[in-house]
Amino acid sequence: MTPGAVAIVGLDCVFPGAPDADAYWDLLTRGADATGELPEQRRAGHGFDESVHGGFIEDIATFDNDFFAISPREAAAMDPQQRLLLQCAWRALENSGRSPSALAGSDTGVFVGVMGTEWAQLHMSDYARVTPQLGAGSSSGMTANRISYHLDLKGPSLAVDTACSSSLVAVHLAVNSLLSGECSTAVAGGVNLVLTPALGLVYARMGLAAPDGRCKPFSADADGIGRSDGVGAVVLRRLADARADGQRIYAVIRGTAVNQDGRSNGVTAPNRWSQREVVAAACRRAAITASQVRFVEAHGTGTALGDIIECAALGELHAVQREEPCGIGSVKGNLGHTEGAAGIAGLIKVALALHHRIVPASRFATRENPQLRLAERGLRLLKAPVRLPAEEVFAGVSSFGMGGTNAHAVLATAPREPRTPAPRTGAGPAVGVFTVSANTPEALRRNLAVQADAVARRPRGDAATVCWNSNLVKTGLPYRAAFTARDTAELATALRAAADDERLRAGIADRAVHPPTIGFLFSGQGIQEPGMTSGLYRDCASYRHHLDTADEALAPHLDGSVRDLILDEDPAVHRTGWAQPALFAVGYALFRTLGDLGVEPDAVLGHSVGEFAAAVAAGALGLEDAARLVARRAALMERLPDGGGMLAVRARPDDLVELLADEPRVVVGAVNGPADTVLSGETDGLDRIAAQLHERGIRTRRVRVSHAFHSPLMAPALDRFAEEAAGIDATAPRVPMASTRYGHMLGDRPLDAGYWKEQAARPVLFAEALDDLMAETMPACLVEIGPGPQLVQLAERAGLPSGVRLLLPVPGREATARDFAETVATLYRAGVEPRWQALYEPARRTTECLAPYAFSTEHTFWQTAPRRTDRTPETAGPQPAAATTAATAGPPAEETDPVPDPVLDAVIEAIVEVGEYPPERVGRQTRLYADLGFDSVMIMQLKDRIEHRLPQTEGVTVQQLLPALRSVGSLADFLSEWTSAGART
Known part of the structure; x- marks a missing residue:
């Protein structure tokens, strides 16, 4: 393995005529032309005439x-390049087989190539x-910082502008950052949007613009540049790390310069x-000669001088x-020149070509420039x-900037990984849990539908691997659904049913x-x-291991x-x-299997002999001591004379006193609930009472x-049992134990020994x-750790608080x-983040690749360029509306409190104004940070508007406000108390 190799493990892109990577590959393999007329939306107020042709994202x-x-106000003010990159980075990380949420707080770096600030030219002049x-x-510097901020990534974060080579230079910097150990994962990409005609005029006046808006690289018809939109991102990891984690590798970057x-x-x-030298340097770093390079994705702008050189x-x-x-x-023949995103467009093309082992034909290749x-x-x-x-293949990618900064990368096909055949257990397909999460109920419905369609397109087969990938990728967001499945047809049906039926969806989805x-x-x-549990022993390796232990x-x-x-x-x-030993073994194996999945108890309770496994789970007994005690307790009790038994009665102990x-030989053996009593004693006496x-x-x-x-009939065995227990290493529970x-x-x-003696003699409370x-x-959540329903039935009759889940693995x-997986699915929906690998x-x-997250398209943010005015900046009061939005998909506000609250009303009005939220979006329970995306600037603006x-x-100072900013209601309550205290003084 090459020490300096970096793997491309994820990618995503949006190019003209290609809204995602699959569509991009299809466009390339068809040799399609993605250029066309400038969308009408961009013409008004942006200086374009009616005949602009190029490559445009619709x-x-x-x-x-x-x-x-992000508030509507901030979204409207953001360069669309930043908005496109945020969503592209999320999808690329998902494509790498990892949940972006799981990378929060990590040293992941972000490197973005971006050329020009056309949005600023349009909107910062007034x-x-x-x-x-x-x-x-x-x-432009915020293009990378936005990604790092919103995904909470702590590695290097920087934007690069070297003109047309920007995004490939960003990849070069990301590769070096990984190889130096500065970060362990990197997102590298580029973005370009044609928002004004300015650069097109520059090309025209330099004699570089194609009259028809099309690049024709290396063709006899080449006559200049056609501008183009595009955004793309790749996820990079050191090759050794990617292989160790079993990630899919599209291609390997062997050297850059x-x-x-x-x-x-x-x-x-x-x-x-x-x-010439930048290509040679990249080959040297890749430890190959140029003669080993099979093909090169050239810069290839279609200018006569540029192509010749x-x-x-x-x-x-x-x-x-x-x-x-x-x-x-050169992909520019298909798309046009994506400028700051040109390098990433070429890199993704080459990565896909190496991955599919097919190099697409180049447009305009039939009339070669002699x-x-x-x-x-x-x-x-x-x-x-x-x-x-089939053998290892090398390819190159070039990207050259107008100001003279050149970049080249050498890529190779991914190493072939040996595939382990699926185990043959004789029990049919393995079960998996397919997970989907989203930020709102509507987003969950939308993504359920997208995943249903994607799974339905797969050939029918084992669902476990698909489920495993969903566990890695589709987790971490607050609204969650989970489905157990053994084959993909069954899974697609369940996903479709949940997407289409609101009542069904409400039963399988929760907000965590x-x-x-x-x-x-x-x-x-x-x-x-x-x-x-023999079925679980057959199907679940983790349970087998722990029952054997x-x-x-x-x-x-x-x-x-x-x-x-x-x-x-x-x-x-x-x-x-x-x-008793069998129940202990099952209880121990079940709690340890759940522990392997990351499901740990915050409190434990054991019923009678169940207390031994509970004590092990609580850290109060070791396995060896507990096993010896249970075995000795069982043996001593079995040697007692026959003639005793127990009777469950649906009555209170007080009702049974007479x-x-x-019947002096019958006592209360257990009090299991308000009207759940168990009597213990001689059989004849129990029969008469019954x-x-x-x-x-x-x-x-x-x-x-x-x-x-738990009756006096146990007495002959208890002294001997206490002697057996005297030598145990007993400690206080580390996990709270009832x-x-x-x-x-x-x-x-x-x-200690005294406890276990009394525990066997006295009633079970x-x-x-x-x-x-x-x-x-x-x-x-209360989870019964045992071979069937016993305690969950008692708990259900005990009048628990509403909302407590009773689970039975x-x-x-x-x-x-x-059945076991259904419990894990329910816990995931409730907010647990399982260690899923123990299930498979x-x-x-x-x-395996899953369909990417389906973002909402209901919110539209667009504004035409303002006319320059001589007014001075406004420092307070309302700001001009800058966006049109459809109905929000965010968490709905609760109904208005029927009791008038002028302070709350004023706070809501101020918040709506600061963020330009729809009024129905903001209610008493709305959280300022998590739901509305408030930051320090917005807090200052909010303070002004409240005053x-x-x-x-x-x-009121900002420092005094900060602790109250948990929610709209907590802020209103604080201000009410403040004003009341002021009135009293």
Whole structure:
């Protein structure tokens, strides 16, 4: 592996006639012409006449400002180049197989090539209309900074202007930053929009403009430059890192170089010798000779002088003995000259060509310019597509700036990675969880529809790999949906149904504000079944590993394997000597499997024997000690005489006092809820009580146990059990643990021998323990850790707070990995960020490309150039409206409070004015930072406008305001308190 190699792992672009990378490749392979007339939208007020021809992106006014939490006012003031780049960078990062949200806070660098400030020329000349938003929005330096800011990337962030070579120079800087260790991931790109005729006039007056607005590189018909729009970005990583992480690699950058023409025939004239040297330098850094380069994506503007000089420079290197001439071409023949984005347009073309192993034909190649003398220079125009061989292939990309800054990159095909065949388990396709997230409910619906269409276009097959890629890419945003699936047809149907049915979507989608607090409830005896969790053991490698581990820990203390007992569906699992170790093993394996997925408990509670696995989960017992205690407890209890049992009664303990007084050998064994009591004692006494309760219409049920647990009948076994427990290494729980022995949280009390003796002898106070756990830790999710429904049913009858989710990873003996995955899907929707790799076999964890995020196109931001006025800048009061927007897709404001609140009304009015939000967007619960994208400039503007509406707040400082800016309501409350305090004094 080449030490200096950098992998292109993701890309995205928008070019004329090509709204995405797939469309771009299609345009190239068809040899299509993407040039046309300037869109009508850009003509008014921008100085263009009616006959402008070139390569233009049809719609540059739409922008999903809500997605990036940018106010309408700021979005309208932003150069459309900044807006296009933000969305392009997001999609490129997704295309690299990583969620952009996951890179927040990382050292990811951003390098952007941008040429010219036409937006500033249009909008900064009317000094009276200048605002802070317009100042930032017109700065070319902000093109990279916007990406770093909104994605929270902490690596280098810079914009580069070397004229037409800007974006390839940006790639060069990104490569060097990666190789120096300055960043571990880099986004490099370029952008260009034709917003004024100024540069076109410059080309015309220099004799460089094509009369028909088309570039015709290397053609006998070449007569100048046609201007073009474009935006593109690539995601770069060091090759070794990309391969280690299993990322898809489009191509490998083996070497780059940048130089300058120096003093030549003029500052704008190309220099043949410098162009030759920059190509040679890139080849040296790639450790290859020019003769190894199969084709070159040339600068190729279609100017007579430029094409001649470039071909002469390439001929200096390629006119050597070689098997076949080096192919040359230029994408400018398809698009026009994208200027600041020209280098990235060429780089993406070459990366796609190497990835698909086909070099597209070049437009205008059929009438070769004879003055170029291509054949004698070892060069040829590609008149038809060329299929590349299977071995490693090298290609070059050139980009030359008008001022003399030249750049060249040498690329190679990606190394072939060995594919691991999918495991054959005999259980059919593996289950996966497909995730989709978005910033609003409407955006979620839109993206569900896009993913449904994309999945439906795939050949029917295993869905696990597709799901795995969605877990890496489509996560992190607040509105979430998740679907379990085994094949792509099933997945496409589920996605389409959710996209089309609002009620169905409401049932499978949630808004995740922050990670939820999770409580684990460990099942007790009576829920065991022959063969319990055997389906999960078959399907889930993580569960297999942890059940095997628990079996190994129990084996020295048992007369066989508890794992084999379970998998063989042996009815002996109902015997106490096996039931308790089996339940412990299942509980341990389940909580550890969830832990592998990143699902950790914030509090635990165990019912009777379930407390042993709960104690391990809480860090109060080690696995070996817990396994020994459970095995010894089970053995000692099984040796007790028969004749005892337990009876579940739908009644309160107080309702049973008289009956228990007549049966001294029966006691309360467990209090599971307000009307869920379990009696324990001699069988005859339980039968008599059951008969009397039946006459009263009170339901009872015999618990499937062999002895009267948690009753005085346990006494003969407890002293010996305490002796066994005396040597354990007991500590206080590290995770909050509710004790069903005491009916409350344990705090820092260690679980010593005395505790375990009392725990076996005394009643199980599950209801009280659950109440205290809920009060102390307020979990949003309660997950039963056991082989079936036991505790979730009790919790459901306990009158929990609304909104608490009750989850059951294993709903019964027939449960499979799909049931387990459904729980993980629900937790993801609630805000958990799972470690998804534990859900998939390594062979399923391969890279596949998903449809990119579908941004909203409902918001339109466009303004014509203002006329110059002599007014002075406004420092306060309303600013002119600068945008037209469709209905916002942001989080809706709540209904207006029926109680008049003049302070709240004034705050809302001021916020609407500062950001030019639709009034219905702003309500009491709206968050200023997360929902509205407020920054320090907007805060200062807001303070001025509040003081204008509420003069009594004039003494409030910005420092005093800052803590109150959590939401609109918190700000209004603070100002109300301030004004009230002022009135009292």
